[in-house]
Each structure stands twice: as structure tokens, then as C-alpha cells.
Amino acid sequence: SCCSVMQGQTAADIRTLSPEEAKDILEEALAALTQEAHLEQLKAATLECNAIEDPLAQHVAKMGKVLPMVRSMLLVALARHGITEEALMPIVLQLRTHAEGNAEMVQKVTRLMGFLEGQFA
Numbered sequence: 001s002c003c004s005v006m007q008g009q010t011a012a013d014i015r016t017l018s019p020e021e022a023k024d025i026l027e028e029a030l031a032a033l034t035q036e037a038h039l040e041q042l043k044a045a046t047l048e049c050n051a052i053e054d055p056l057a058q059h060v061a062k063m064g065k066v067l068p069m070v071r072s073m074l075l076v077a078l079a080r081h082g083i084t085e086e087a088l089m090p091i092v093l094q095l096r097t098h099a100e101g102n103a104e105m106v107q108k109v110t111r112l113m114g115f116l117e118g119q120f121a
Contacts, residue, residue, distance in 0.1 A: 014086075016094070017095075019098055023098075024081075026095050026099075026108050028081075029077060032073050032077030033074070033120075039120060042070065042115075042120055049061040049062045049066060066118045070115050070118075071085070074088060092109075096113075
């Protein structure tokens, strides 16, 4: 048809991960985010945002500066899985579902979610 050109992914286009694929993606995501160089960049950006006194402005600054850094690090790390910007958060939500009942995976997903919320401890 004339309109078959991909216009970005919709929720229906986001594939369902197998348990093995979910584990691999989770491992690769955390490996990327916990690289020393990436942690340094994220911590520096967070410190810059934390210098803002107003809590709301600080939160907005983190969402505008730190979250995009985390997302781009994840997209580069997960590119081989075909994960796009549109699919990133739905995939992360699938990781949470896959982690249910697996304490080790729950811990890793919690850490990944922390990164997405600007917490790197």
C-alpha cells in the first residue's frame, strides 16, 4: 500500500520478549549504565542539577538532562536487539513483568528503574 512506510512503532509493533531475551537485555542495560565513564557523566550531570535549590526546578532539570543521557546510553547498548526510542519504556515494563518471582531480576530491574529516575547508588 502507499502508506506502508514505517511511521514509528506503535504499542502493537513492540514484540514480546522471551524470558531469556529479557534477562539478556537487563544484563546489557545495567552493564552499559554502570560503566565507569557513564557513571561519571551521570553523576556529574546529577550534581549540576542538585545545585538547583528549588526542588521542582531540580526535578525538571534532572528529567531534561539526566534522563535523556540514560535513555541514549540504553539505546546504544540495546541497539542490537532492535530496541528503538519508542519501544524503550514498554520494553522496560516487560522486564519488570519478567522479573516477578525472581529476586535477582527484581533487584536488577529496581536498579535500572533507579537510573531512569536519576538514582545511581
